[in-house]
Amino acid sequence: MSLQLMTYLVVGATFALYIFIAIKAKAATTGEFYVAGKGVHPVLNGMATGADWMSAASFISMAGLIAFKGYDASVFLMGWTGGYCLLAMLLAPYLRKYGKFTVPEFIGDRYYSNIARVVAVICLITASLTYVIGQMKGIGVAFSRFLELPFEMGLLVGMIIVFIYAVMGGMKGVTYTQIAQYCVLIFAYTVPAIFISLHLTGTAIPQLGLGAHMGGDANNMFLLDKLDKTLVDLGFHEYTLQKGNTLNIFLYTLSLMIGTAGLPHVITRFFTVPKVKDARSSVGWSLVFIAILYTTAPAVGAMARLNLMETIHPTSGDQAGQWLKYEERPSWFKNWEKTGLLKFEDKNGDGRIQYVGKGNKEFKNEMVKVDRDIMVLANPEIAKLPNWVIALVAAGGIAAALSTAAGLLLAISSSISHDLLKGIIAPNMTDKGELLASRIAMAGSICVAGYFGLHPPGFAAQVVALAFGLAASSIFPALMMGIFVKRINNIGAVLGMLSGLGITLVYIFWFKGWFFVPGTAMAPNNAAHWFLGIAPEAFGAVGAMVNFAVAYVVSGITPAPPEHIQHLVEDIRVPGVVRR
Amino acid sequence: MSDKSEYWRANIRLVIGCLIVWFIVSYGCGILLAPALNSIHILGGYPLGFWFAQQGSIYTFVVLIFFYAWRMNQLDRKFGVQED
Numbered sequence: 001m002s003l004q005l006m007t008y009l010v011v012g013a014t015f016a017l018y019i020f021i022a023i024k025a026k027a028a029t030t031g032e033f034y035v036a037g038k039g040v041h042p043v044l045n046g047m048a049t050g051a052d053w054m055s056a057a058s059f060i061s062m063a064g065l066i067a068f069k070g071y072d073a074s075v076f077l078m079g080w081t082g083g084y085c086l087l088a089m090l091l092a093p094y095l096r097k098y099g100k101f102t103v104p105e106f107i108g109d110r111y112y113s114n115i116a117r118v119v120a121v122i123c124l125i126t127a128s129l130t131y132v133i134g135q136m137k138g139i140g141v142a143f144s145r146f147l148e149l150p151f152e153m154g155l156l157v158g159m160i161i162v163f164i165y166a167v168m169g170g171m172k173g174v175t176y177t178q179i180a181q182y183c184v185l186i187f188a189y190t191v192p193a194i195f196i197s198l199h200l201t202g203t204a205i206p207q208l209g210l211g212a213h214m215g216g217d218a219n220n221m222f223l224l225d226k227l228d229k230t231l232v233d234l235g236f237h238e239y240t241l242q243k244g245n246t247l248n249i250f251l252y253t254l255s256l257m258i259g260t261a262g263l264p265h266v267i268t269r270f271f272t273v274p275k276v277k278d279a280r281s282s283v284g285w286s287l288v289f290i291a292i293l294y295t296t297a298p299a300v301g302a303m304a305r306l307n308l309m310e311t312i313h314p315t316s317g318d319q320a321g322q323w324l325k326y327e328e329r330p331s332w333f334k335n336w337e338k339t340g341l342l343k344f345e346d347k348n349g350d351g352r353i354q355y356v357g358k359g360n361k362e363f364k365n366e367m368v369k370v371d372r373d374i375m376v377l378a379n380p381e382i383a384k385l386p387n388w389v390i391a392l393v394a395a396g397g398i399a400a401a402l403s404t405a406a407g408l409l410l411a412i413s414s415s416i417s418h419d420l421l422k423g424i425i426a427p428n429m430t431d432k433g434e435l436l437a438s439r440i441a442m443a444g445s446i447c448v449a450g451y452f453g454l455h456p457p458g459f460a461a462q463v464v465a466l467a468f469g470l471a472a473s474s475i476f477p478a479l480m481m482g483i484f485v486k487r488i489n490n491i492g493a494v495l496g497m498l499s500g501l502g503i504t505l506v507y508i509f510w511f512k513g514w515f516f517v518p519g520t521a522m523a524p525n526n527a528a529h530w531f532l533g534i535a536p537e538a539f540g541a542v543g544a545m546v547n548f549a550v551a552y553v554v555s556g557i558t559p560a561p562p563e564h565i566q567h568l569v570e571d572i573r574v575p576g577v578v579r580r
Numbered sequence: 581m582s583d584k585s586e587y588w589r590a591n592i593r594l595v596i597g598c599l600i601v602w603f604i605v606s607y608g609c610g611i612l613l614a615p616a617l618n619s620i621h622i623l624g625g626y627p628l629g630f631w632f633a634q635q636g637s638i639y640t641f642v643v644l645i646f647f648y649a650w651r652m653n654q655l656d657r658k659f660g661v662q663e664d
Contacts, residue, residue: 059640066634071614074633078606081638085602088645089595093652106646211624222625240630242615250611275663277656287645291638298634573588574661 001580003212005386007146010391011398014184018177018402022165025173030434033170034101034272034414039242040175042278046285049269051182051403053260053286054078054293059185059400063379064372067308070239075249081287081294086261086476092163092270094483094572096279101271102411103193103264103475104419110328110482112565113490114424119497121415123474123532124264127467129449135405136453139398145339145377146394152454158402159450166406171272173580174406181399186292188396192380192389193296196303199383206299227306230315233361239302245533251445255540257369259468262476265411271455276575304375307382312355312367323352332381336550341371369544413441469508471537473543481551487568492555507543508536587659591652598648608639 029034040048054094058080066073092224098106104124108117136155143154165173176409190206201223202216214220221229221360228238237243260266269286270279312334326344335344344353347364354363355370377397380390417438422429429437474497481488481496488496509515511525525536561564571578609617614629622628626635656662 071630071633074610074630077634078610078637081641082602082606085598085641087600089648163660208623210635211622211626211631213624224625224627224630240618240627246611250607253606253611277649277653277663280652282648284642284645284649287642289643295635295638570584573591574584574657576661576663578584 003140006387007391007394010395014395021176022173025169025176027170027172032172035263036172036175039273042273042282043285045273045282047182048178049286050289051178052407055404056401063297064375065302067305067375071242075252082286083257083260092283093276093279097276097572102414102418111490111493116494119421123470124415127470128412132408132449132469133400133452137402143398155453167439179404181403184399185396188392193300196383206296210299230309232357248533251541252538255472255538258476259472262471265407275377336374341374343369409445412445469504469540472540473504477544477547488555489561491558492551495554496547496551499550500543503546504543507539511536583659598644605640610637
């Protein structure tokens with residue numbers, strides 16, 4: 001059976017499954033639409049959170065990032081998992097106890113201020129919308145590469161699928177489809193990893209294979225030593241050693257952790273479990289399901305890098321020490337050349353491919369482009385795996401993008417219908433009216449996201465910095481202080497959020513252009529110009545510290561919050577009913 | 581001082597303890613001490629600092645969250661503040 005037909009079958013079958021679930025899980029009340037009626041089992045919610053969290057970027061881009069950055073990519077691995085500790089211990093159980101529907105709703109109530117609520121809504125919508133654009137693009141790319149449909153067509157199909165289950169089922173429909181999507185994506189990620197680990201090290205568990213001897217033979221080198229040596233011989237940096245500046249790596253990790261804990265679409269997932277104690281364990285389950293992919297990714301990255309280097313410059317066999325002839329390049333190489341993500345330029349005209357790092361004096365690098373996104377997608381082809389595995393990877397990538405997009409769209413539409421409409425503009429709306437409004441808001445958000453997916457604004461690539469910066473510098477501190485510091489009042493919280501947000505945005509815009517308009521950057525975006533060598537992506541942690549400091553000082557010199565707010569804080573600190 | 585504030589103090593102590601471990605495995609072993617730890621190898625060919633940064637810290641995070649959840653459930657019962 002041809003690869004394309006196989007891919008149609010596998011992707012089609014997963015779509016049929018998602019739609020079947022959507023029909024089974026229709027939301028009848030706002031409670032079901034926003035928080036799935038608070039009836040989701042903590043383990044299942046963990047799976048749904050895993051799919052919600054792991055986006056096209058985690059599935060497609062992360063292993064490639066690791067492959068090319070080596071140790072320095074650890075910031076993503078630790079940053080995107082360590083945030084769950086903060087979520088479990090500092091936010092999720094308390095927000096679940098509060099028991100409302102959205103994150104801005106808690107901020108508005110705790111700081112008895114509609115301004116605080118609106119600031120939170122704006123942060124939420126900006127962070128989620130920029131994030132969702134990336135998912136839409138991912139869906140389009142997956143379709144166009146594997147199903148050979150035009151990009152627009154792929155995007156449209158993706159939008160229709162999300163539309164069906166998100167508009168009908170709300171959080172309830174999204175939760176159960178995300179569980180199915182998690183199963184698809186984790187299977188699609190681990191199967192090729194196991195094959196490749198077996199092939200290179202004879203170990204079926206990639207996490208152990210990464211530490212094993214080449215070919216599973218104790219006389220051979222360790223895989224990581226071999227990779228270090230191969231790279232250094234060709235003039236690249238060692239794989240396992242640090243390249244970047246330590247302060248930047250430290251703050252980058254911290255910003256990603258705080259940002260992860262502050263992303264509203266993730267927090268809201270823990271509003272769907274029945275009890276406070278379920279919220280605690282459910283965060284643990286989420287991280288279990290996420291860790292399966294996140295501990296496999298370093299193995300995939302390192303092994304893919306080694307395979308790539310060995311293909312171009314084998315160190316054993318009859319071609320040992322010879323650069324690959326361009327004429328003899330494998331078929332996956334040709335396929336990816338067509339997409340423009342892989343580019344070769346024969347600079348010295350010898351008909352062979354020289355792929356070397358800056359440290360190599362003998363040759364110029366002729367692989368002018370090796371896009372990191374191709375690593376996961378090309379991996380099964382490089383390792384010559386059967387067609388069904390390649391089809392599965394396509395379905396997995398699409399599942400990762402769809403599940404994250406749906407979670408983000410839900411966060412956006414609930415904050416529009418629940419926080420803005422019901423909360424501020426029309427408080428007298430009936431439950432039925434609000435349910436209708438949230439469906440319309442969802443449909444509208446899908447169209448807006450689809451529009452931006454088709455016409456990506458120039459800043460689409462900067463999404464990560466912005467989304468995590470906003471969440472880290474505004475939402476996380478406001479939530480944490482709301483629970484842990486009774487004395488923080490409305491003025492302190494609002495000024496804290498605005499100053500944390502302000503300084504982070506200014507720092508990002510300073511190096512990336514005001515509102516990402518090209519040519520308006522105040523300084524070149526590189527380490528030499530960054531303040532203390534801190535990258536814009538790593539600045540969210542500094543913004544969060546400013547937020548904490550401002551809120552604390554301002555609250556200290558303005559009146560304490562009223563008594564009912566202090567009672568509210570005492571109530572959310574204990575799981576059971578408080579008797580006074 | 582009521583039981584409730586005693587409960588809250590016990591909670592804060594637990595959180596601080598867990599976050600110290602959280603900090604040590606990631607920022608400590610995975611970043612600040614990683615160059616020094618890399619001379620030790622574990623599980624075959626993993627340099628220890630590299631292992632903490634790309635594997636070990638993640639496993640520890642998982643264990644920490646379940647430990648925290650388990651201890652908190654104990655505290656809830658001890659202070660009689662559990663749900664239902």
